[in-house]
Structures are given as structure tokens and as C-alpha cells.
Amino acid sequence: MSPRRVLPDAIGSFIIAAMFPAFATMIARVVPLLLVASACLIVARLARDRLARRNEAAGRTVFVAIVAATAALAIFVLIQTSLLMMARIVGRQNAARLDRWYSAYTTMHGRVTPVIAFDWAMALMMQRRWNDARARLMQTGTPSAKGVRYNADSVLLIGETFFYSGDMRRAEQALVVARRTTHPYVRFYLLGRIAAARGDTSRALEFLAMSLQSNGRFFPAFYHRQRLLMTRGEFERARTEMNTTRGEVDTQRNQQWKLLEQALATQAVPPSVEFYVIEV
């Protein structure tokens, strides 16, 4: 594809994908700043006029001081906002940079809202920093009369952080609660993995089947289900399911598919592969 064709698309994509979230962030923060600055400017003029009746110089000094303080506040808020805007611009696909920008933002005393906390948590999960991600996810809750409430997707992610850091008990507790997640196939997949780790292969197979029922193309669930079937010696069943699924998978480039085929051919158990599922 020629640069003449690629470059406009790339520039357009950057402008739209990066600049508009940053623009929206700026607008949201500039509005209260404008109102506060307006109040300060009016107060500055009133103070100058009142003091100038007795002492012109004092009036000018107070005016300059208030205007300078207002300008300093505006600069502080704009720096904070620009750090947040940079985080919006780099996006989750640059997880390490996103984490640095959010860290800089909190260093400048920026408030971590539930929206920011969720975005930051996703970036930390992409870096496999499960404990840090969980700490951020705990900030995504909203207060209610019955305490802090978390949406089901946040609870699912909290469960994932426990799972990937090896705390199966807490992972299961969180996943059981996340019934209304918008990604049920992830929930069932992790519950299946937990059941398998506990030795309950029948229950594990049920959960993995439910995951595939929710999303027939979710390969992690498919891989581990096939592995479990082969662990139980059910190679024919595994072969049948693989033949059914063959058209859905890029069998040439999917390395895990090749592992399953090799295992089938040699009647061995394929290795346990860890898939890091971060889709919410």
C-alpha cells in the first residue's frame, strides 16, 4: 500500500482516536476553571476599587496578586489536565506510557475518578501488574446507601487479578458475584479454570462449555476444554469438537491449535497454556 494512501488514513485515525478524547477531557475541566477564574477576576477588580479609594498602590498590588493567583491556579489545573489528556491520547494500547501519564497526574494531586481508575486498571492488567490493577479497580466503585457498589465488569476484572496472581479462593468469590458482567464467556472460562485447578474436571468442562456457548470463538475456553478432555482420556470427543471448530480458527498461524493437534496425534496431554484475557 503506497504512503500516499496510508498517510492520510493514519493521520485521520490519530486525530480522531487521540485528539477527541483529549478534547472532551479538556472541555470538562476547563468549564469549572472558567467559572472560578471569572469569580476571581470580579473579586480582584472589586478589591482594587475599594482599596484604591484610600491607597492606589495597595489597590493595584491586591489586584495583581489576585490575578496572579488566579493565573497560577489556571496553570496548575491546565498542567493537571494536560497530563490527563496525554493519558487519553496514548490510550490503553500503550499501557506502560498510559501508566506513566496517570502516575504523573496523581503526583500533581489529580483526582482519580471511577472512569480514570478503570482505564488505568486496564493498562496495569496489560502489564500483568495484578496487585496494582486490583488497587485501581477498587477505586471504580460508587457510593450507595448500602456501601460502595461496583459494576459487574469491575468485579469480573478484580476476580481476574486474583486468578492471575494465584489466589483462586478470592478469584472464585469475585467471579461468582459478577453474574451480570457483559463478558459472561470470560467469567465462565475462569470459573472453569478454577474448577479444573481444584480437580473437579466435570464441573470445569461444564463451565468451559458455557463459555463457548456464550462466545463460540473464545479460543482460551476451547483450548482448555480440549486439554481437559484429553486429560480424561476422551480423545475421540476432543477430535470431534476440534473438527467442528476447525473452520473458526486460523489453523496455520494459531500455535496453540497446533499443540492440540500434536497432542491428539500422540495421544498425549497438551501443555497448560496461560491466556491473559483482558477484554472488558
Added chain:
Amino acid sequence: MSSRFKLRVEDVLTLITFSALLIFARTRASLTLLSLDEGRYWELSFIMFPAALLVFIASARYAFDVRAELNATVLQVTSVLRDWMPFALFLSVYESFRSGVWAVILGPDRDAQLLAIDRWMLGETPSITMQRFISPLLTNMFILAYFLHLVLPGVLAIALYRRDLLLFRRFLLAVFISGVIGSSGYIAVPAVGPGIAYAPLFTVSFESTPADPLLGMMDLARAARDVFPSLHVAVSSIVLWYAARAGRKWLLGMLPLVIANWIATMYLRYHYFIDVIAGWACAALAIALTALLLEIERRITSGAREREAAAAAHPQT
């Protein structure tokens, strides 16, 4: 001139919505419903930004121009806040209310019925048909058009505010009444849209990976089950209607952006064609209701003025 505060239609609507939210929050034992998270706040800010800018300009003029007088500045600032605030309050209360109500009363999704209507009218829902035209350039263009839904009302509002206060009020009132009508539609006909409900029918991706974070951001700005009617179409139709009243240049400037917005709602797989038709109907109803409510307000205020004049002419002894 009477110095009494005159109640306007938008004030009454805000009070009604606020009261309804309070009652609902009380019955749910949750006053935390009266909150607005950042995901909603930036949408509100697009309306408040013009007002905040006008207030800042007036304040800066007063601060740095020795000839500027306090009374005139206060009058200007309070006029701006008085004219814009009811809409901002209404929007913030309304957003809080909507998300709270939905958690309680949404019924089963109606995507199947909406898809059936599209297929009866056109043979296939346009989102699926449009797959053959997908390209990164078109995707970015339609994302931009879809996003402008949040920018165009603010831009037109500030232009109308500077030339005709009544037209400004008509415009914003129509936008918010369309929101109320639209939300009633969401509750009556909940649906998630073709992109989510019928994802397996879409065999072509958008090929525009860098644009995906923006789609995610816009999804945050959209409420759940907000498909029928399309408020993107309703609000942009209202923008077009009042742009025409602002002048030919405004109409010609807005027309391509609005048409692109209409197409974008289907290209981006958010809406069925029937949602677009319902959006047009919602806009027409909102504009008509606005005219009716403002006419009622005019009659009440002119009746009050006549009574005042009569009382002044014939004071009781």
C-alpha cells in the same frame, strides 16, 4: 419593569425532573442517585462550555477595563447563568434519573422486532448492507460525524444566544424535550442495536483500529439500551431545523454534517433504520411541543402583565 423572577418553561421542567428524581431516590433509599460521574460530566460540559466562556469574557472585561461597571457586568453574568443554567441543571438531573430508572424497569430487548421491521421495509437493515463500503477513511469520517452530535448543539446554541434569546430557548428546549421523549422510547422499546445484538451477522471489521478508543469513549457517553428512537438523529434534526432559522449559511454549514451523522448511526452499527425514522418523528414532536409550551408561557406571562397593568392603573384604596 417588574423585578420579580419570572418562571420559564425550562425552569418548570427542571423542577419537575428534579422532584421526580428525589421521589425516585427516596423510594430507592439512595440519595447517591443524585450524582454525575465523569463519564456523564464531559457530555454536560459541551453545553456549559459556551456559557462559562461568556461569563469569563464578561468578567475579564470588567477586571481589565476601568470603564466597565459592576452593575452591567453582574447583569450580564447573571443573565448568562440564568439563561443557560436551567438547561444544565435539567441535563444533569435527567442523566442521573435515567440511569437510576433503567436499573429498575427495563424489559426484554426488542432487537428482533426492530430488525424485522427493517427487513420488511428495506429487505435488510442498512448496517449489514453498508459493510461492503467499509474503509478506514469512511470509518474515521463517520466517527467524526457521530461525535459532532455533542459539539454542534453547543456551537449553534451560542450563535443563537447572541442573536435571539427566544430562538435560543426554543432550540435548547426542543433538544431536552427530545431527550425526555427519547428516554420514554428507550424504556418502552429497549434494544442494544445491531452491532451488539447481531454481531455474528457482521463479517467485516471496521479496519480502523486506532479509532476504536474513540468508539469506546462514545459508548461511555451513550446510555445502555438507547436505540429506539435515535437521539443522535433527533438532536441533529433539531440542530438542522434551528440552523435554518438562524440563516442560510448556518443551514448550508450544518446540512452535510447532520446528514453524515444520520448515516453514521447505521454505518457504525448503533441503530436500525426504524430508529432513524423514529428519531425524525421525535424531533418533530419535540419542536411542536416546544412551540406549544412557549405559547402557553407567553399567554400566562402576557396575562400576568395585563393584570399588573390593570392593578397599576386602578389601585385599590
